[in-house]
Amino acid sequence: MxxxxxxxxxxxxxxxxxxxxxxxxxxxxxxxxxxxKLLKAAEEHGTMNAPSGAGSxxxxxxxxxxxxxxxxxxxxxxxxxxxxxxxxxxxxxATAAWLFRRGNENLNTGAISKALTEHHQKRLAxxxxxxxxxxxxxxxxxxxxxxxITPEGWQSLGEEQ
Numbered sequence: 001m002x003x004x005x006x007x008x009x010x011x012x013x014x015x016x017x018x019x020x021x022x023x024x025x026x027x028x029x030x031x032x033x034x035x036x037k038l039l040k041a042a043e044e045h046g047t048m049n050a051p052s053g054a055g056s057x058x059x060x061x062x063x064x065x066x067x068x069x070x071x072x073x074x075x076x077x078x079x080x081x082x083x084x085x086x087x088x089x090x091x092x093x094a095t096a097a098w099l100f101r102r103g104n105e106n107l108n109t110g111a112i113s114k115a116l117t118e119h120h121q122k123r124l125a126x127x128x129x130x131x132x133x134x135x136x137x138x139x140x141x142x143x144x145x146x147x148x149i150t151p152e153g154w155q156s157l158g159e160e161q
Contacts, residue, residue, distance in 0.1 A: 022154035037132070039072075073098075075119040082157050092130035093139055096149055097157055 014023045015038060024034055079085045084094035086158055093113045104111060109127035116123055123132055131147060134140040139153030154161045 006081055075115060075121060078120060083121070088124050089133045089137075090131050091116070092124055092127060094157060095121075095132050096140070096147075097154070099157065100149065106146055107148060111146075112135065 008026060010025065012023075012025045015035065063116045073081075075095065076085075078098045079091060079094050082090070082094040082097075084090040089147075092112055095115055096107050099107060099111060099115055109131055112130075113124060113127050131140060131142070134153065135142060135147070137152075137156075138150060139156055142148055148159070151161055
């Protein structure tokens, strides 16, 4: 390597995705390349969406895996994957699930509307009506502060709680 006297910016990165971990130090360009490779490999192997407890004897509830973990899929991608980009009631439920997977435990209609707006997705004409329809289907239940997704709701999205 030829040293032209310029100091290259150094960095350090530590990443853990599911059962995979990566730690390195180096110049920024090299680190960017390595992180890109790691994320691609994790996505190809399904690590990005799998609970960190996958394959273990622990339960599959939100505290044992996906809830609050490295759920990095964009809202647009998540909605498309769930087939929720066309129907408002399904879009509401999928957005709630996406928020929950990213660590938002206080689900309410305002949070759903805000997430859709911030991520440039189609808005809901009447979020409260979407919630009521999901409650009617048994996919959500209301609480005094908002709502939560029932096991049936998670199942309708093709996921485990």
